Amino acid sequence: MTRFTVNGNPVEYQLAPDTPLLWALRDASNLTGTKYGCGRGLCGACTVHVDGEARRSCQVRIGDIEGAFVTTIEGLSENSDHPVQRAWVAEQVPQCGYCQSGMIMAVAALLKATPKPTDEEVRSGITNLCRCGTYPRILKAVRRVSA
Numbered sequence: 001m002t003r004f005t006v007n008g009n010p011v012e013y014q015l016a017p018d019t020p021l022l023w024a025l026r027d028a029s030n031l032t033g034t035k036y037g038c039g040r041g042l043c044g045a046c047t048v049h050v051d052g053e054a055r056r057s058c059q060v061r062i063g064d065i066e067g068a069f070v071t072t073i074e075g076l077s078e079n080s081d082h083p084v085q086r087a088w089v090a091e092q093v094p095q096c097g098y099c100q101s102g103m104i105m106a107v108a109a110l111l112k113a114t115p116k117p118t119d120e121e122v123r124s125g126i127t128n129l130c131r132c133g134t135y136p137r138i139l140k141a142v143r144r145v146s147a
């Protein structure tokens with residue numbers, strides 16, 4: 001059994017300790033805002049916060065985060081009104097939208113650590129992939145939040 005906290009709620013998973021956090025969240029907790037893209041730590045669609053840090057949940061074994069505090073896109077804000085989410089709406093960032101919850105989680109963690117990043121810090125700090133190429137709007141949204 002593995003215990004930790006997800007979006008403020010204690011959870012207990014009766015899953016193998018090497019189960020990827022991504023699948024515990026999606027299959028056991030029905031938190032499907034966290035997406036599966038590559039399963040190899042490359043795309044970032046599965047990004048969540050573990051103890052406040054952006055992590056690729058497909059690469060996090062639940063047995064390694066006993067007692068941790070996990071936040072998913074569903075728990076980032078009460079009413080989808082986190083400053084990053086509001087900026088995403090204002091700049092109409094998403095196209096297909098599939099990667100965007102991971103992108104928002106990555107940006108939220110970046111801005112918490114670095115509230116006024118340079119464009120270069122955004123480019124180097126956000127390595128999530130977007131097949132629709134929404135990167136210019138992502139940069140505008142980050143600028144909007146950090147202005």
Ligand code: FES
Pocket residue numbers: 035036037038039040041042043044045046047056057058059
């Ligand atoms: Fe985890 Fe792509 S699904 S990085």
